[in-house]
Amino acid sequence: MTKSEKKEQEIPLTENSNVQNKESEKKKSLEKKEETIEEKLNNTQEKLLRTLAEMENQRRRFEKEKKEAFEFGGFNFASEALLLIDNIDRAIISFKNDEKLKNNKDLDKIIDGIEIVKKDLVSIFKKNGIEALECINKKFDPNFHQAMLEIEDSVKESGIVIQEIQKGYMMKNRLLRPALVGITKKIEEKSKKDEKNNKKS
Numbered sequence: 407m408t409k410s411e412k413k414e415q416e417i418p419l420t421e422n423s424n425v426q427n428k429e430s431e432k433k434k435s436l437e438k439k440e441e442t443i444e445e446k447l448n449n450t451q452e453k454l455l456r457t458l459a460e461m462e463n464q465r466r467r468f469e470k471e472k473k474e475a476f477e478f479g480g481f482n483f484a485s486e487a488l489l490l491i492d493n494i495d496r497a498i499i500s501f502k503n504d505e506k507l508k509n510n511k512d513l514d515k516i517i518d519g520i521e522i523v524k525k526d527l528v529s530i531f532k533k534n535g536i537e538a539l540e541c542i543n544k545k546f547d548p549n550f551h552q553a554m555l556e557i558e559d560s561v562k563e564s565g566i567v568i569q570e571i572q573k574g575y576m577m578k579n580r581l582l583r584p585a586l587v588g589i590t591k592k593i594e595e596k597s598k599k600d601e602k603n604n605k606k607s
Contacts, residue, residue, distance in 0.1 A: 484536055485582050487527075488575055494524045531575075539574035541567045541585045550574055552584045556591040566590045 498520055507513050531537070539550055546553060546565045554571050562568065567587045574585025 480534070481577060481580070481582070484531070484534070484575075484577055487531075488583055491524065491527060491531075492572065494520060494527070498524075535578040536582060537576055539576060539585050541574065541587055542570055543567065546587070546589045550581060550584055551587045551589075553589050554586050555588045557588050558593045559590040560593045562590045564590055564592045 498517055501507055501513060501517055501520075528538075541551055544567050546567055551567060551574065555569075557568060559566075559568065566589060567585075568590055569588030570585060571588065572583075572586040575582040
């Protein structure tokens with residue numbers, strides 16, 4: 407065999423191997439394409455599920471906000487309206503304590519008229535879920551009460567509400583305004599105070 411014949415035989419072999427390599431690459435690329443299509447489908451399904459879940463969460467959030475807006479839409483108005491009751495109470499106390507009006511025969515009628523207005527206002531509040539907090543002789547709760555002063559008391563335990571300076575109100579299950587209160591404080595015995603003073607000096 408001559409050199410030229412050998413070269414001719416070698417060329418087809420390399421061409422055949424090139425053709426085989428190209429075919430195998432095509433098969434691999436087709437397999438990759440098939441995998442990427444499946445991956446794309448899976449990714450698309452995941453995105454769709456996330457979007458649906460997000461839409462459902464948003465719908466629930468919107469429903470909750472809508473419900474709260476309906477229930478508590480008048481929250482600010484209600485808290486401002488409480489000043490009416492406060493002023494009515496102050497007016498009644500003022501009329502009763504005024505020396506000049508005490509001799510007036512019509513004072514009781516005026517106070518009765520103001521009381522009727524107050525009762526109507528309270529009943530309107532109750533219809534709308536606004537009620538006064540009952541706090542006298544109850545344990546101090548910072549969620550509903552605001553302590554304004556401490557009063558020494560040897561009988562009751564410490565932290566009991568014994569004075570109400572301003573009424574607190576709830577609107578359904580929300581605090582509309584905390585009650586301003588005076589709470590008890592244990593009286594320290596004089597001997598303990600004396601001992602403390604002696605130690606200081």
